[in-house]
Amino acid sequence: MYTFGDKPIAVEVIDGNQQFHGAINESVNYEDPNLNVAIPVSSIHGNHDDPSSFGGLSSLDLLSTAGLINYFGRWTDLTKVEISPILLKKGATRLALYGLSHIHDARLSRLFESRKVHIQAPSNHDGEWFHLMVVHQNRADRGPKNYLPEIALPEFLNLIIWGHEHDCHIEPQFNARRKFYVSQPGSNYYSISHLEPNKQEYQKCQKKPQPMHYQHNQWTFFQSLGRQKLLKLLKPQATY
Ligand SMILES: [Mn+2]
Numbered sequence: 001m002y003t004f005g006d007k008p009i010a011v012e013v014i015d016g017n018q019q020f021h022g023a024i025n026e027s028v029n030y031e032d033p034n035l036n037v038a039i040p041v042s043s044i045h046g047n048h049d050d051p052s053s054f055g056g057l058s059s060l061d062l063l064s065t066a067g068l069i070n071y072f073g074r075w076t077d078l079t080k081v082e083i084s085p086i087l088l089k090k091g092a093t094r095l096a097l098y099g100l101s102h103i104h105d106a107r108l109s110r111l112f113e114s115r116k117v118h119i120q121a122p123s124n125h126d127g128e129w130f131h132l133m134v135v136h137q138n139r140a141d142r143g144p145k146n147y148l149p150e151i152a153l154p155e156f157l158n159l160i161i162w163g164h165e166h167d168c169h170i171e172p173q174f175n176a177r178r179k180f181y182v183s184q185p186g187s188n189y190y191s192i193s194h195l196e197p198n199k200q201e202y203q204k205c206q207k208k209p210q211p212m213h214y215q216h217n218q219w220t221f222f223q224s225l226g227r228q229k230l231l232k233l234l235k236p237q238a239t240y
Contacts (some may be wrong), residue, residue: 003029003068007040007043014058014087024061030043030068031141034057035067044073044081044101046136046163051076073099073134078107080116087122096122102164105138109145112152131156136163139184142154148173150182159183 030040043060049177051058051074057104064071075081080105085096100117103111103115111117122129138147139162157180159172168186175182225233 002039003041004005004036006036007038009037009040010090012089013038014089024057025065025071029064029067030070032067037067040070041068042070042072042097042099044099044136044163045071045132047102047104047111050102073101075103076100078103078111080118081111082118082120084120085122087129094129096129096131098131100133100137102136105142105147107146108137108148112148117152118158119154121154123227131158132161133157133159134161134163139165139182150180151177153178153180155179161185 013028013030028040029035037192043063045058045060049059049218051061056076058071058074060069060071060074061125063069070199072086073083081100083098083100086096086100088095101216108117119133121131133150139150141147141149150160155178157178160182161182162182165184166187167184169182169184170186172181175179
């Protein structure tokens with residue numbers, strides 16, 4: 001909706017087009033003379049839109065082919081992962097944007113263990129860079145090889161935007177060992193089970209990095225059904 005328009009793009013992309021390789025559409029929309037892009041949006045994929053279906057297509061491939069987004073951080077060769085940033089400049093601000101689209105946690109864990117994941121800071125570009133990374137993995141410890149430990153990520157990063165986890169911790173949390181911050185926006189719908197009534201959850205913010213309380217009518221409740229409860233519910237339909 002906001003992608004196209006006459007507004008001049010304030011952000012200058014210095015380098016990083018190789019990060020879009022791996023997507024079906026490897027071109028970037030702001031360089032396409034047939035598209036009038038006002039806001040260049042870039043995205044990684046998560047675990048619900050990963051390219052695992054027929055032909056290895058992700059839904060982001062469709063958006064990217066339509067020129068709506070620039071799909072980056074996708075890895076088709078899962079024997080190694082080499083991430084270098086997209087380098088962006090706006091005025092005096094320089095942003096190095098790193099993306100790692102979702103990889104199954106166990107697989108990613110094995111890649112880290114065998115030192116097959118390389119995250120490279122920009123080497124031949126002068127100036128002060130703000131290093132921002134986007135990931136979509138388990139963050140909470142859900143057992144060995146079933147999450148991405150923050151400590152696995154390099155110290156030169158300044159901020160990590162962490163997708164996938166439903167809880168909202170959008171205020172950046174400082175990792176004292178790695179000396180970077182992690183912001184976890186959380187789910188964009190209310191997903192806390194009725195079993196956790198006292199737990200607070202916030203709506204993911206739309207524009208500014210601040211939490212917003214859910215409106216009551218946006219809540220979605222999930223309920224776990226035990227076997228007995230399920231049988232009771234099914235009983236009226238059981239005719240034999
Ligand atoms: Mn997810």
